[in-house]
Each structure stands twice: as C-alpha cells, then as structure tokens.
Amino acid sequence: MCPPAIATEGLRKEFDDAVAVRDLDLSIPRGEIYGFLGPNGAGKTTTLRMLTTLTTPTAGTAHIAGESVGDRAAVVEHLGFLPEQPPVYGELTGREQLEYVAGLRDVDDWDHVEDLLERFDLAGDADRRVEAYSKGMKQKLGLVQALLHRPDVLFLDEPTSGLDPRAARTVRDVIAEVAREETTIFLSTHILPVVEELADTVGVLSDGRLVTEGSPAELTRRAEDGAEAGDGSLEDVFLDVTAEAPSGDSAVEADAPGTQR
Numbered sequence: 001m002c003p004p005a006i007a008t009e010g011l012r013k014e015f016d017d018a019v020a021v022r023d024l025d026l027s028i029p030r031g032e033i034y035g036f037l038g039p040n041g042a043g044k045t046t047t048l049r050m051l052t053t054l055t056t057p058t059a060g061t062a063h064i065a066g067e068s069v070g071d072r073a074a075v076v077e078h079l080g081f082l083p084e085q086p087p088v089y090g091e092l093t094g095r096e097q098l099e100y101v102a103g104l105r106d107v108d109d110w111d112h113v114e115d116l117l118e119r120f121d122l123a124g125d126a127d128r129r130v131e132a133y134s135k136g137m138k139q140k141l142g143l144v145q146a147l148l149h150r151p152d153v154l155f156l157d158e159p160t161s162g163l164d165p166r167a168a169r170t171v172r173d174v175i176a177e178v179a180r181e182e183t184t185i186f187l188s189t190h191i192l193p194v195v196e197e198l199a200d201t202v203g204v205l206s207d208g209r210l211v212t213e214g215s216p217a218e219l220t221r222r223a224e225d226g227a228e229a230g231d232g233s234l235e236d237v238f239l240d241v242t243a244e245a246p247s248g249d250s251a252v253e254a255d256a257p258g259t260q261r
C-alpha cells in the first residue's frame, strides 16, 4: 500500500524560550488538499519548515511520500514549496529563473515547463524580467518553479496573501487544477474562504497543538450542533477551537475572513 503523502508522529519543535509545535500527529492521504489553519504564532510556519527539511525537529518523526525528512536528498525530490515570499530574482526573466531552478533540480523536460507557463498564463511574459512582474505573476512563477520536478506533495504558505481578488482567483484555480492531478497540497493560510473552497480536510493548530481536524462540512456541522452563537461557519469553528490560545492577536482579529493580506 502507498504510504501517506504526509505522516508525522509526535513531531515537536522547541526553541530556547518556546515550544512552537507540540507532538503533532498528521496522516494526509495522497491527492488531498489539506488546509492548515491557525492564529498568528500557532506554529504553522515552523511545521512547514520541518516538513520541507528547512529546520530539524526537536523530537518525533515526519515522512513525505514515505521518505523521512531526516534524509534531505531523498525527501526534496518529492516536495515542492512556495514560501510566502516566492524566491524569484528580479534581474532574471521568468524563463531564465525557471532554467536556473530546473538546473538545480536536474529537470530537462522543457515541454513540461512550457506547458506550465501556458497553463498559468505566463507564456507571453516569460521573456520579461521578473522585476516587471506583478505580485500575482511572481506568485504564479513561484508556483511553476515549485511544480517543475512534478512533486508528489506541494507545500504552500499563504499563496494568495496580498493578491487582488482576480489574481487570488487565478492562484486558487491553479491550486485546484494541480490537486486534480493527484498532487497532495498542504495549504497553510489565514484566509478562511480559501480553505473553505479548496480543502478536503482542515486542521487547526493553536499554541502548537492540532486542536481540530475534519472536512470543512464536518467541522461546520459540529459547530452548528454545538453553537450557541454564530451560524456554524468555518469562522465560528476557528474562533471556538482557538479561543484558549494565549496570544491575544488571533488571525481573525488581525484579518477579517476574506481579507487578502
């Protein structure tokens, strides 16, 4: 049987003065879009960094497509990562940027690269310098470069942050399309409607702990059943399960749902 796309057991990260992630257990099947929510400081970025080998766990295990994150060379073949700020160089053209990343990744399937540029509506701009790209175009270029090597698992950190509604729509459409091709997507975001629209399963992290998990429909049904106030929306679920978080500056207070940061 295929191993899960993402599996963690007791995954934990401590910094000198804080526990950022506490004993996280995840099992995310292949082909799923997993929406990872949590207030500011909940530990989402630290989790992403552990899963993408950028930081070492203090304890526990994590496997991507069956490979341990401790084996960086093996695991990076399976993952693509779009951080909140896409790692693109302004002085290169879009195509040069992709050639550079393809070289690092040993990708020589140029038909695939051209196909991605077409699908993301970037082909006409591929020979322009990246510094002339809009934020949405840079985000799409970042997505193309994360997908160049056909990863099994794509990690996205706030992929629609700061985009205008049209650019955010395009990025959401692209995510949905990529997911249709059996790529597993781990989507970390504050923007609840994005998760509500795209995610098969939602996990909510609060103070480093996974405090709830389920499909958006299951979570909102639970909120409707238990709610004394509110309309049983994902926002109610989020507010309810993160209510005990020690930080006062929850994501929902800072960003009204639907706000594109």
Ligand SMILES: Nc1ncnc2c1ncn2[C@@H]1O[C@H](COP(=O)(O)OP(=O)(O)OP(=O)(O)O)[C@@H](O)[C@H]1O
Binding pocket: 015, 016, 018, 019, 020, 038, 039, 040, 041, 042, 043, 044, 045, 046, 047
């Ligand atoms: N390098 C570090 N050194 C010390 N503490 C850190 C470090 N990185 C993160 N932390 C702490 O770990 C906790 C989780 O931070 P993290 O950035 O993972 O949260 P987050 O959920 O991504 O937050 P946000 O939504 O605001 O980006 C916070 O208390 C943060 O201060």
